[in-house]
Amino acid sequence: xxxxxxxxxxxxxxxxxxxxxxxxxxxxxxxxxxxxxxxxxxxxxxxxxxxxxxxxxxxxxxxxxxxxxxxxxxxxxxxxxxxxxxxxxxxxxxxxxxxxxxxxxxxxxxxxxxxx
Amino acid sequence: xxxxxxxxxxxxxxxxxxxxxxxxxxxxxxxxxxxxxxxxxxxxxxxxxxxxxxxxxxxxxxxxxxxxxxxxxxxxxxxxxxxxxxxxxxxxxxxxxxxxxxxxxxxxxxxxx
Numbered sequence: 001x002x003x004x005x006x007x008x009x010x011x012x013x014x015x016x017x018x019x020x021x022x023x024x025x026x027x028x029x030x031x032x033x034x035x036x037x038x039x040x041x042x043x044x045x046x047x048x049x050x051x052x053x054x055x056x057x058x059x060x061x062x063x064x065x066x067x068x069x070x071x072x073x074x075x076x077x078x079x080x081x082x083x084x085x086x087x088x089x090x091x092x093x094x095x096x097x098x099x100x101x102x103x104x105x106x107x108x109x110x111x112x113x114x115x116x
Numbered sequence: 117x118x119x120x121x122x123x124x125x126x127x128x129x130x131x132x133x134x135x136x137x138x139x140x141x142x143x144x145x146x147x148x149x150x151x152x153x154x155x156x157x158x159x160x161x162x163x164x165x166x167x168x169x170x171x172x173x174x175x176x177x178x179x180x181x182x183x184x185x186x187x188x189x190x191x192x193x194x195x196x197x198x199x200x201x202x203x204x205x206x207x208x209x210x211x212x213x214x215x216x217x218x219x220x221x222x223x224x225x226x227x228x229x
Contacts, residue, residue: 042222092159109157112157
């Protein structure tokens, strides 16, 4: 049981390049999330998904896209990378019920992205 | 505006000593409060989670308290170890149907030998 796995761990991009950050979970969680963590700031939600085929914007979605074709995978796509997207990106998953709330919230180990 | 504020921003203590980290929040409607430990270069790992009706919860040498009336929480670390050096993040969940997590900026703890 690997939990939440993110790849790559590190990446340097040039301005204008694009890339996909991969995230997969093996806990059969219905909810998945992408966060970014900037120095001295709390984690900010980029996008989230409540199940396969369903995604929605978080607090800071501009410049990113996501898809959720399977329960396990939730890739984050950066188009036209900008220096403002230099950050550490965390994927997370949970299972959740409306009545009892969030359970099993688990984070991946992160992807450190630098845009130069 | 939903906010979570933590203090101090950073803290240095000697190995074996105790310390207390503070968290104040203005998240509404409140659902639960979590403390996470984040080692350098790693993702946050859950230490405790408390709902409205819980005043205290322990996880080994970590004890979290919650005062829902004053909207304050604390994390007490007993007999600190070098491995406790990390950032400690307070996270409050708003009960808004999709439960939104509001993250504090963390307290960076360094345990010195």
